[in-house]
Structures are given as structure tokens and as C-alpha cells.
Amino acid sequence: MNQTHPDMPTPAPGADRLPPLPVTVDTVILTVLEGRLQVVLVKRLDEPFAGQWALPGGFVHPTESLESAARRELEEATGAGDVYLEQLYTFGAPDRDTRGRVVSVAYFALVAADRCPLTPHRLEAEAHWFWVKQLPTMAFDHLDMLQVALQRVRTKLEYTTLGFQLMPETFTLQELQKTYEIILDRELDKRNFRRRLKLLDLVEAVGAKRAEGPGRPAELYRFKDVDFFHLREKGFFLPF
Amino acid sequence: MNQTHPDMPTPAPGADRLPPLPVTVDTVILTVLEGRLQVVLVKRLDEPFAGQWALPGGFVHPTESLESAARRELEEATGAGDVYLEQLYTFGAPDRDTRGRVVSVAYFALVAADRCPLTPHRLEAEAHWFWVKQLPTMAFDHLDMLQVALQRVRTKLEYTTLGFQLMPETFTLQELQKTYEIILDRELDKRNFRRRLKLLDLVEAVGAKRAEGPGRPAELYRFKDVDFFHLREKGFFLPF
DNA sequence: CCTAGATAGTGTCTCAGTGACACTTATGCA
DNA sequence: TGCATAAGTGTCACTGAGACACTATCTAGG
Numbered sequence: 001m002n003q004t005h006p007d008m009p010t011p012a013p014g015a016d017r018l019p020p021l022p023v024t025v026d027t028v029i030l031t032v033l034e035g036r037l038q039v040v041l042v043k044r045l046d047e048p049f050a051g052q053w054a055l056p057g058g059f060v061h062p063t064e065s066l067e068s069a070a071r072r073e074l075e076e077a078t079g080a081g082d083v084y085l086e087q088l089y090t091f092g093a094p095d096r097d098t099r100g101r102v103v104s105v106a107y108f109a110l111v112a113a114d115r116c117p118l119t120p121h122r123l124e125a126e127a128h129w130f131w132v133k134q135l136p137t138m139a140f141d142h143l144d145m146l147q148v149a150l151q152r153v154r155t156k157l158e159y160t161t162l163g164f165q166l167m168p169e170t171f172t173l174q175e176l177q178k179t180y181e182i183i184l185d186r187e188l189d190k191r192n193f194r195r196r197l198k199l200l201d202l203v204e205a206v207g208a209k210r211a212e213g214p215g216r217p218a219e220l221y222r223f224k225d226v227d228f229f230h231l232r233e234k235g236f237f238l239p240f
Numbered sequence: 241m242n243q244t245h246p247d248m249p250t251p252a253p254g255a256d257r258l259p260p261l262p263v264t265v266d267t268v269i270l271t272v273l274e275g276r277l278q279v280v281l282v283k284r285l286d287e288p289f290a291g292q293w294a295l296p297g298g299f300v301h302p303t304e305s306l307e308s309a310a311r312r313e314l315e316e317a318t319g320a321g322d323v324y325l326e327q328l329y330t331f332g333a334p335d336r337d338t339r340g341r342v343v344s345v346a347y348f349a350l351v352a353a354d355r356c357p358l359t360p361h362r363l364e365a366e367a368h369w370f371w372v373k374q375l376p377t378m379a380f381d382h383l384d385m386l387q388v389a390l391q392r393v394r395t396k397l398e399y400t401t402l403g404f405q406l407m408p409e410t411f412t413l414q415e416l417q418k419t420y421e422i423i424l425d426r427e428l429d430k431r432n433f434r435r436r437l438k439l440l441d442l443v444e445a446v447g448a449k450r451a452e453g454p455g456r457p458a459e460l461y462r463f464k465d466v467d468f469f470h471l472r473e474k475g476f477f478l479p480f
Numbered sequence: 481c482c483t484a485g486a487t488a489g490t491g492t493c494t495c496a497g498t499g500a501c502a503c504t505t506a507t508g509c510a
Numbered sequence: 511t512g513c514a515t516a517a518g519t520g521t522c523a524c525t526g527a528g529a530c531a532c533t534a535t536c537t538a539g540g
Contacts, residue, residue, distance in 0.1 A: 020260035021300065023332075023343050060261065062341050066332035090330045090345050092263075092306035101302050103263050103343070105330050174517075191519070192499065199497085215516025216506035234497090414488075431490070432528065439526085455487030456535035474526090 021103050025069045026057030026142065028088065028108040028149035029078060032166055032182050036131045039146060040077050041138065043126035048098045049139035055146070056127070057104065070107035077127055084110045084165040084239065089148050096141050104140075108149040114168040154184055161202065161231075162239040164223050170206050172218035173197070200236055202226065261343050265310045266297030266382065268328065268348040268389035269318060272406055272422050276371045279386060280317050281378065283366035288338045289379035295386070296367070297344065310347035317367055324350045324405040324479065329388050336381050344380075348389040354408040397423055401442070401471075402479040404463050410446050412458035413437070440476055442466065 029040040041053040056077035060069040067085060075081040088106040096102065130136065132150065135143070156162045157180065166179050177193050197203055203221040211217035231237060269280040281293040296317035300309040307325060315321040328346040336342065370376065372390065375383070396402045397420065406419050417433050437443055443461040451457035471477060 020262040021302070022260040023263060060332070060343070062261070063334050065334060066330065066343070087329065089327060090306065092300070092345070094303050094305055103300070103306070103345075105332070105343075172517085189499070189501085190517090191501085194518085195520095196498090211507065213516085214508040214514065216518075218517060412488085429528070429530085430488090431530085434489085435491095436527085451536065453487085454485065454537040456489075458488060 021101050023060045024057050024102055024104045025060055025066060025073060026055040026104050026106050026145055027070050027073045027077070027085075028055055028106065028146055029074060029111060030108065030132075030149065030153060031111045031113055031129070032179050033113050033129055035178070035182060036133075037150075037182050037185075038129040039132055039135075039149075040127060041130050041136070042077065043128075044139055045126070052139040053128075053130070053136045054139040055106075055142045060105075066105050067107070070105075070109075074109050078111060080111050083112070084162070086152075086240065088145065088152060091141055091145065093141070106145040106148065108152065110153070110162065110165040112166050112168060156239055157183055159235060160237050160239040161223075161226060165239075167223070170208075170220045170222050172210060173203070173221060174218055176203075176221070200231060200234055261341050263300045264297050264342055264344045265300060265306060265313060266295040266344050266346050266385055267310050267313045267317070267325075268295055268346065268386055269314060269351060270348065270372075270389065270393060271351045271353055271369070272419050273353050273369055275418070275422060276373075277390075277422050277425075278369040279372055279375075279389075280367060281370050281376070282317065283368075284379055285366070292379040293368075293370070293376045294379040295346075295382045300345075306345050307347070310345075310349075314349050318351060320351050323352070324402070326392075326480065328385065328392060331381055331385065333381070346385040346388065348392065350393070350402065350405040352406050352408060394424055396479055399475060400477045400479040401463075401466060405479075407463070410448075410460045410462050412450060413443070413461060414458055416443075416461070440471060440474055 031038055040056055042056050044050050044052050044054050056073045058069070058073055060066060064072070066087065070085055070087075071081055074083070074085065085107055086109075088108050090103065090105045092103040094101055096104070132146065135146075138146070153162065163176070163180060163183075166183075167176060173194060174190075176197075177188055177190065180193070181188055202224060204224050206220045206222050208220045209217040210220055226238070228238065271278055280296055282296050284290050284292055284294050296313045298309070298313055300306060304312070306327065310325055310327075311321055314323070314325065325347055326349075328348050330343065330345045332343040334341055336344070372386065375386075378386070393402065403416070403420060403423075406423075407416060413434060414430075416437075417428055417430065420433070421428055442464060444464050446460045446462050448460045449457040450460055466478070468478065
């Protein structure tokens with residue numbers, strides 16, 4: 001129990017009362033694509049769970065922070081690095097990895113469809129977007145992680161500006177509402193949705209319109225620099 | 241980078257692409273005692289930060305879950321094991337421990353003043369309750385952990401039954417309100433507080449009264465078995 | 481035993497935010 | 511030019527929250 005590890009490469013020369021544990025990060029990368037909430041899964045090449053789908057993840061390097069590790073995984077899987085990333089929860093059940101004890105810190109990322117020009121085939125061969133309502137069997141406890149991520153996103157969408165992360169520079173209010181509906185998995189009332197946007201003073205018209213087929217063209221909007229104190233009075237916050 | 245660790249005691253024989261990291265848990269143990277929100281800190285005997293105050297914590301054993309480890313620390317520090325415990329956040333900055341890389345999973349616990357008969361001196365010599373508004377210098381990033389815990393508790397107190405955890409079997413509404421006020425660090429309106437309790441149907445009178453000095457004696461209450469669906473309709477939840 | 485002091489307990493009004501709901505406006509295309 | 515399509519807009523009713531003051535019941539001391 002109290003042995004030391006003379007060949008241990010970097011970590012904690014003094015913190016040797018107990019064996020160190022492998023630490024990984026796994027990242028739940030979400031986007032709205034083709035009208036659906038989708039998550040990136042990669043096909044595992046190695047045992048355990050070889051051939052099964054898993055969240056992109058990997059070991060934490062000795063010199064990088066947990067968030068850096070998650071961001072590295074994010075970039076490796078999607079090419080996009082400058083996106084919203086938040087720590088979710090840490091999974092450490094002793095039997096969660098059949099190889100032995102592995103502790104995994106789960107993160108979730110929201111990438112805007114237009115900042116992430118990758119469609120499934122642009123990811124490395126074994127990575128794909130999956131609709132969260134139609135998932136393959138997933139390795140480890142990764143389904144739990146996804147579940148936690150979905151709950152977190154849905155909750156924070158309601159009282160933070162988290163939804164901004166998924167929109168392009170300019171957008172129509174209809175598109176914004178659609179994005180919210182897709183994530184929350186329920187329909188919203190157009191007028192109530194807009195009333196709230198106005199109350200919170202979140203968006204401003206850019207002064208241009210976009211015509212998309214027949215029908216009245218839609219005003220284009222962008223997000224305003226938010227007034228944090230005004231938002232807080234209304235029970236609304238920034239995502240972090 | 242790809243070396244293996246033949247003498248590694250238990251964890252992950254296959255997960256050896258990167259060196260394992262020491263993993264600890266640190267537990268923010270909160271209670272309301274003597275009219276103040278208090279936290280347990282222990283005096284460190286070893287370097288680094290020897291002589292400074294820190295949250296109770298320690299290394300995760302290879303065979304126990306993270307929560308078990310946190311609960312073990314909790315019992316060691318206070319003697320009470322059957323209390324509310326929730327994972328907070330994981331701290332993994334590469335330089336957070338001067339000895340080297342250590343990843344720490346922070347938990348917070350709420351112990352009822354009556355379930356934890358320990359006053360400062362009943363804890364082991366180097367452990368004390370501290371008022372959260374009058375703290376000593378704390379080791380590592382433990383002040384950050386405490387901050388996160390306080391924010392979490394205050395938020396969840398408002399929309400969950402978390403506050404139950406801190407009350408004895410029976411209590412007066414005044415005591416309950418006082419507990420809320422101490423945690424939230426602001427005064428509440430007596431009538432509005434009681435209106436909300438009634439609306440949510442959270443408590444019931446036990447039919448006894450308690451006289452405490454002069455003044456009209458107070459009704460004693462206990463928490464009801466909550467109707468989860470009724471609560472959810474009112475935007476109220478269980479703590480987990 | 482009566483009174484003063486102390487604490488418990490209770491109801492109303494106003495305001496803000498939310499959900500439900502239907503018609504008018506502006507465009508494209510046949 | 512008119513028809514199909516999508517964008518945009520206002521009201522009413524309800525609920526929950528904050529602000530606010532008096533009555534009821536007990537203890538203790540004269």
C-alpha cells in the first residue's frame with residue numbers, strides 16, 4: 001500500500017502513499033446538424049469494447065490541465081478548438097473500465113454547425129455524428145455521460161446564453177427558435193419566445209433580410225453584447 | 241510515453257499509454273452550527289502547506305468508488321457517514337499541488353447539526369469547524385473548492401429539498417427559516433417563506449408545540465414524504 | 481392575578497413573467 | 511394578379527413573489 005514507484009515518469013514524487021490511477025477525459029461534443037441534436041462518437045479500435053462506439057477521449061498528459069486535455073480531444077475529433085467547453089462530472093466506479101481502475105473526467109462541448117464544417121465523412125474514418133435519439137451501443141459508461149450532458153445543456157439553455165454557442169454570426173429568429181426546440185426536444189411558442197428575447201435584450205437586428213424560397217423574408221439578427229447585470233435581474237446568466 | 245508500469249499495484253494493466261496520476265478526493269463538509277454556516281478544516285501535518293488548514297481529503301483507494309472515498313473522508317473527519325454527499329467539481333491544474341501532478345475530485349456534504357454531535361473539540365485534534373465568513377489561509381486550491389460548494393448549496397437550496405438535510409427530525413418553522421437565512425446569507429420574509437412551504441406541501445405539523453422561554457410556543461413540524469410530481473410542476477426537485 | 485414583554489402565526493395587494501391564442505404583412509411563383 | 515408560404519405582432523388570464531402589520535399565546539415579574 002505504501003510502496004513508491006521509482007519509475008513513475010512525472011507525477012507527484014511525494015504523493016506516493018497510494019498507487020496513482022490512470023485519468024482520462026471524455027468529451028461529449030454536441031451540435032445541431034440537419035435539424036437534429038447530434039453527438040460525435042468514434043469507433044474503438046482496441047479492447048475493451050473494440051468495434052463499439054465511444055465518446056472521443058484519452059489520457060490526460062502529465063503537464064496539461066484537464067480542460068486542455070478535453071480541448072485536445074475536441075480538436076482531434078472535430079478540428080474546431082475555439083468552442084464552448086464545460087466540465088460535466090467525473091466518473092470513477094472501480095469497474096467502469098474492464099482493464100482496471102480508470103477515472104474519467106467528462107466534459108461537454110457545443111460547436112456551432114457553421115464553425116464546424118465537418119460532416120461525418122470529414123472526421124477521421126471511425127468518427128461519426130449520431131442523432132442522440134438513435135444511438136448505437138456505447139462503450140463503458142459513455143451513455144451515462146451523454147445523458148448527463150443532455151440534461152446539463154437543456155437546463156442551462158433555459159437560463160443562460162449557452163444557446164449563442166450554436167448559432168452563426170447572423171441568423172433569423174426562426175432559426176434560433178428551431179435550435180432551441182431541437183435541443184429541448186419540445187416546441188416553443190413563437191411570440192412568447194420573441195417576447196423573452198426582447199425582455200432580456202439579447203439580440204439586435206442587423207438591418208438585412210434573408211429570403212428563403214417563398215414567404216416574407218426574415219430579419220437577420222446577431223447577439224448583442226450582453227448586459228450582465230440586466231440579465232441577472234431577470235434570472236438569466238452567462239453559461240459559466 | 242508508451243512505457244508500462246510492471247510494478248503498478250492494481251489499476252489498469254492495459255491502460256498504460258500514459259503515466260497514471262494520483263487521484264484524491266477533498267470534501268467540503270458544511271453544517272449550520274451556532275447560527276453560522278461552518279466548514280470542517282483539518283490542519284496539515286505534512287508538506288506541502290504543513291501547518292495550514294485544508295479540507296479533509298485523501299487518496300482514492302484502488303477498489304473504492306470516488307463517492308466511497310469521499311464518504312470515508314467524511315466519516316474520518318466527523319464520525320457521521322449517512323449524510324448527503326454530492327460531487328462538486330474536479331480540479332486538475334498541473335500546478336495545483338507543488339509535489340507534482342495530483343487530480344482532485346471535490347465533494348460537498350451537508351450534515352445536520354443534530355446528527356453530528358461533534359463540536360470542534362470532538363474532532364481529532366487538528367480538525368475544527370470554521371465560520372465560512374472568517375477563514376484561515378487554506379492550502380492548495382481548497383478555497384476555490386469551498387467557493388464552488390457554497391455557490392452550489394445556495395443555488396440548490398432554492399429549488400430542491402436540500403435544506404431537509406440540515407434539520408433534525410422535528411423543528412419549528414422559525415428554525416427552518418433561520419437555517420435557510422444562514423446558508424443564503426440574507427433575510428427572508430416569514431409569511432412568504434411559509435406560503436411557499438405550504439404551496440409545495442413540504443412539511444406537516446406533528447401536533448406538538450415547543451416553548452422556548454417567553455413568547456407563544458411554536459408548532460413542531462416534520463418533512464413530509466414529498467410528492468415528486470407535484471414538486472416538479474412547481475419547479476422544485478429532489479437534490480440529486 | 482394581572483400586565484408587560486416576547487415570540488408565533490396569519491392575509492392582501494401589486495407587479496412581473498408565462499402560457500395560450502389568431503390575424504396581418506411581405507414575398508415567390510404559377 | 512392571386513395564391514401559397516413564411517414572418518411578424520398583441521392581449522388576456524393566471525400564477526408566483528415581494529412588501530407589509532396585526533393578532534394570538536405564552537412567560538415572568540410585580
